[in-house]
Amino acid sequence: MTEQPAPPESRRLLLVHAHPDDESINNGTTMARYAAEGAEVTLVTCTLGEEGEVIPADLAHLAPDRENTLGTHRIGELDRAMKELGVIDHRFLGGPGRFRDSGMMGLATNDSGFWGADLDEAAAELVAVIREVRPQVLVTYDENGGYGHPDHIQAHRVALRAADLAAEPAFRRDLGPAHTIAKVYYNRVPRSVAEERFEVLRGALGHLPWSQAAVIGDVPGVVDDAAVTTKIEAGPYGAAKAAAMRAHATQVEVVEPWFALSNNLAQPLFADEYYELVRGELGASAGQLEDDLFAGLPLEEENA
Ligand SMILES: CC(=O)N[C@H]1[C@@H](O[C@@H]2[C@H](O)[C@H](O)[C@@H](O)[C@H](O)[C@H]2O)O[C@H](CO)[C@@H](O)[C@@H]1O
Ligand SMILES: [Zn+2]
Secondary structure (H helix, E strand, O other): OOOOOOOHHOOOEEEEEHHHHHHHHHHHHHHHHHHOOOOOOOOOEEEOOOOOOOOOOHHHHHHHHHHHHHHHHHHHHHHHHHHOOOOOOEEEEEOOOOOOOOOOOOOOOOOOHHHHHHHHHHHHHHHHHHHOOOEEEEEEEEOOOOOHHHHOOOOOOHHHHHHHHHHOEEEEEHHHHOOOOEEEEEEEHHHHHHHHHHHHHHHHHHHHOOOOOOHHOOOOEEOOOOHHOOOOHHHHHHOOOOHHHHHHHOOOEEEEEEOOOOOEEEEEEOOOOOEEEEEEOOOOOOOOOOOOOOOOHHHHHHHO
């Protein structure tokens, strides 16, 4: 029987991220596309981003070493970003503030933050979401969290651990019937795409508000092109991604097609988004890129 693409309304996508802003930076195009197509898009953000820096001078008072209200403010930024993407289901792991932003690797805030959380305790919170939403597709970071931030590494660990536990019928029956996620993807950027965009960026710096560019090593998830399995083209959704990134105004400045974080280093805004399928069956011929995260899923999977 030829597998027909599942009707959009039965498609369920779960994304697991560390801080408010990661979802728009990594997956804004993808989330906007699937929301527009009528799929159920669920975002789980593991912390409120309480330990972040603050770009706008008039918001500097929010900082963790000042009023320490940045986390609450970033809840509002995330709400606004989700409206730009058309996403209505976004949750904080264990509820807002359950796990605190750990700060950059090596800081004293690491152990009291999400980085120091018990893996199975945090994963159980995500199992509850997985068994409720029953997604066919999960998107998260690779083992290094994309760029080595402790909350990103922990988000990867919790996401993969929860995917395993959610599939175990004997695990926490109180959290609902077991569910196996059919496809798991890591956020990726093909090296050739990164190199090409950075070459253009370096030539444009004189016309941008930032005097320096980041380097490819600063971009989360850059891999050799051969490791990339899936491309979600921006099409009409690139504008929504840029708008969602702008909504995270304490963390991101956008001058399309570039952006900068609080380190003031310009980097490409990748409107097309790329993934590596790490669990499940590829829905494309060998050597071909998937153009849909749900590619290859048989109809019966949709109602699993
Ligand atoms: C994109 C991302 O994961 N941002 C994190 C990160 O923020 C960086 C951090 O403040 C660093 O010190 C800056 O130089 C850099 O410009 C920031 O992007 O870490 C924060 C603290 O854990 C986190 O809140 C933010 O979301
Ligand atoms: Zn982050």
